[in-house]
Amino acid sequence: MSCLGNVELQVLDKNNEYTRMIENRARRISKYINSEEIFDILCIFLLKFRSKEYFEACFREWLEKTQEYAEIFDIENIESFCEEISDTYNKSRNDEEINDFRGKLFEVIMKEKYAPIYCKRDSIMECGCKVIIDKTEIIYEDIYHNIDCTKKTVDIAGYNSKDAEFYEIKVGPKNFKYNIILYLNKLFDFASEKKITQNLIIGCATMEKRASLIQSLETEKKKYDFLNYSNLMIRGREDIEKRFFS
Structure with a gap:
């Protein structure tokens, strides 16, 4: 931990x-x-x-x-x-x-790119981790009581008192289902309420283009009209390339 x-x-x-x-x-x-x-x-x-x-x-x-x-x-x-x-x-x-390899490779690449930012003395970073704020575990318990949709972890987490980034990452955008969005929103709301950092970013990242991810999220939103991703950062591969490879 x-x-x-x-x-x-x-x-x-x-x-x-x-x-x-x-x-x-x-x-x-x-x-x-x-x-x-x-x-x-x-x-x-x-x-x-x-x-x-x-x-x-x-x-x-x-x-x-x-x-x-x-x-x-x-x-x-x-x-x-x-x-x-x-x-x-x-x-x-x-x-x-x-x-499993496809997902892990994307995770490894993202971890290696974020490591210089958050693997420092005044920061922490983990992958596939539960986020605990003020001793409260951020857990999404499925509203439909489907235990397989309960979510307890985020793929990439980097934190310090100035900047914090939490991302769920998927190779393909269609894997961002309603439970992931609800979990990320819960994390965003609680982290914002507790003012854990000056600059908070919580979002989704995919190896597809951003427009494709937005399209998939909109499709999911049509199934669940209560779904809202307006507080989340939506990252496609062009955004990853601009930040880490330009």
Whole structure:
């Protein structure tokens, strides 16, 4: 658990042999993500290749087009990057393993980008953690009594007395369901009420374009007319590229 002032971040994500394997695979890829161009390539790849079957059928064609693109823009280490990601998919035993890898890779990249901001003496940062403010755990208990929709953690949390950022991150925008939005709103309301920081940002981030995420949120809002995401920061891949790769 990381603590600073009246804010505590308690990691709840599993830590076992399987999760460590997935994270190690993600870290082998993340070291190549050092420019806007290669991050864009990765986003397109992860959004497109969601199954073992599709990878085996379509990777060669994608690789040829990507190599042509990389040559035009003189992208460094593209061959090593493609070999590493191909090796990861080939080693993956099923679609569930591929899905876990996709999500973990995005999380690892975001963690590495936010670490220089919040992994400091006067700050705290965790991933997959429960947020506790003034000894109160921020938990969303599902209004429909579906235990699978109860939410206790946020994907990325960085905090100090001046700035704080809490993000739920998903490779694809359609994974932002009503329970996630309600949890983030609850976190926003309580953190604002307790004035935990000068600059508070709580939001959603995806590897798709921002417009696609907004469209998905609006679709979810039509199903649940009480849903409101106006207090949340909506980040698409163009926003991530502008902040960390420009």
